[in-house]
Amino acid sequence: MKWSWILIIFFASVGCQRDVEFPEGKTVKDEIPDPTPHELRIPQGFGDYYRNPDNPLTLEGISLGKKLFHDPILSDGNRQSCASCHNQSKGFSDPRRVSPGAAPGAIGKRNAMALINLAWRREFFWDGRSFSLEHQALDPVSNPIEMNLPWPQAIQKLKAHEEYPLLFERAFGVQDFDSTHVVKAIAQFEKTLISADSKYDKYLRGEATLTDQERLGLDLFNSERADCFHCHNGVTFTDNSFRNNGLQSTVRDSGLGGVNGNPRDVAKFKVVTLRNIGFTAPYMHDGRFQTLEQVINFYSDSVNQQSPNIDPVMLKSNRENGSLNLTDEEKEALIAFLNTLNDSSFVEDEKFSNPFE
Template sequence: MNRALPVIAILVAALLLAVACKREETASPEPSPFAATPYQLVLPSNLPPMEIPEDNPLTVEGVALGRFLFYEERLSGDNGMSCATCHQPGLSFTDGKAVSKGIDSIAGTRSAMPLINLGYSRHFFWDGRAPSLEAQVLQPVTNPIEMHETWPNVVGKLQADAVYPQLFARAFGTTQVDSLLAAKAMAQFIRTMVSGNSPFDKYRRGEGLISPDAQMGFTLFKLEGGAPGEMIPVAGSTPVVGQGGADCFHCHVADANLFTDDLFHNNGLDSSPGDPGRGAVTNDPADLAKFKTPTLRNIMVTAPYMHDGRFATIDEVLDHYNAGGHASPTVDPFMKFTSPDMELGLTPAKREQIKAFLHTLTDEEFLNNPAFQDPGPPHL
């Protein structure tokens, strides 16, 4: 008997193995891992490559969900306000107001920012308090003077919808609606908002011409201010030689065709600032009244201007820069003409040329892009 035991054990083991193999043969194939369709973001050749976060690749389904959410009024406390209320595509995703009002009709203190080429940006909001687009898009929903809603409420509303759970499944492989996935989807949609087909872009790529005045305006944009040959002091640095230009390029950097350095500057709006700007984020007095340099793309359709919408027209903006702005402890060294006896020195003719150049940054294809418009109620 004792000798037979190992034999029986081997037989049993062989039988089990056979059954297991059989099972494997007949078992239905593993469900294929979830896979959304990669979204091919086509960037104009005069724009740099865009870094997409590894944990949130662009997918067709993710971008589509993000677009529905961007136009979704159930993201707000009264179900009447969407992101697009303040970020309208035809206005380069601004609202055309000096400062925005939320659902309770309480006016904020800041102007809605244009949403253009934000896939290149590393700081979000005028004060840069959000370090990523994914982090940024969560904030307007809970902001009491914007959409004034809670994310648990939003998740509940979307989960109860007939379509959203399926849209989340297509984009992220789960019917479980979740604020972080919603943020990922909206961030994906915003990364597709690329502007690079303005007359200026076509000119840069050798595909079209802009007027001689606009060309001259672009040249002025990239030249130092002050009378040609004049030594212009720069705080904390060596003086520069005046070139009779408009001195815009230091901050609205033109090299990569983005017209921003994605950094924070005090461009001399006030001698004693009301809004602490970047300073309230870093708690560093050296950052007081510094704001994110906005892009100048589509600038002719995004009036009024500055973080508080104080300038109604581009002429008022040029008046400000031409007069040199106000001195203050944190004013940017590149604002070189703040002392009362100095000014940038733009003649009326030069101002017209700068405006002609700024006009060439209006990208009609971007403003009217069908892929950015309201997709209507959510559908598969």
């Protein structure tokens, strides 16, 4: 009789244990390990990166983000993924001038920006309309000229998938996930896209030697003669500002001014990094230049000083009617130096590659 009561009490306690509710719908039976914290390896000279206290990096979150980044499940008709317009072999940019969308006939308005060293940036898109990587990732999924899938439908597809519910629970400890968890995972993966092993990086570390031509290009880059360093400075090769570099005489795209409503910011666009510049053609916000030669020729000879809100750097006294009048030798040296910023290991790294291939 005594053992009968013990067994009754034991089974009753086990039954109660299964019914104990934990935060976010978990139970004792379903308890899974906490996500594994992860710290980025900060390259020499980069300084600390921007951290989002609401989205700490974890191995599980990064892995989930990589899968979501490459999976077309987040698009209308499963036609495209983030990687469709951000190709790893192209420095996570798009070799097309503008990108087609998932919906038939949809086409973008600007060149897809390269995704490089994003953990050290605060504003995103050419016009700076997003203030974090998480916020940035919200837009393309539902955007009708990009992935064209309303977020409720995207979440429904993910929840019906055989793998994603468990992956979200492992990454965030939630069973009822939503769009905020999706963009957090993608942002975590994007923060790992660090490029800092180019020939120039090896030169700075004493592991490589620049040729005479590359050295001349470096000297020109950092001089008033070529005048590149004012905007593309530091180890990230961008000051993260927004500027009008004299591309257009009339405003066809309002850029930053179209976002913040400030007329002084009309026609200003993000200064992009020059890292992996040899992989990321075409160039400029509208993808108008297909080669580095065209870019150098523009800055040397074709800056339109009448462009609205043109940056003061483009009006300096060393420019005669917008021209630097660089010699052919100087132009070739600049291009040689810029190509030392290409990081082949980054565009070939399996850590970032498509997990579905």
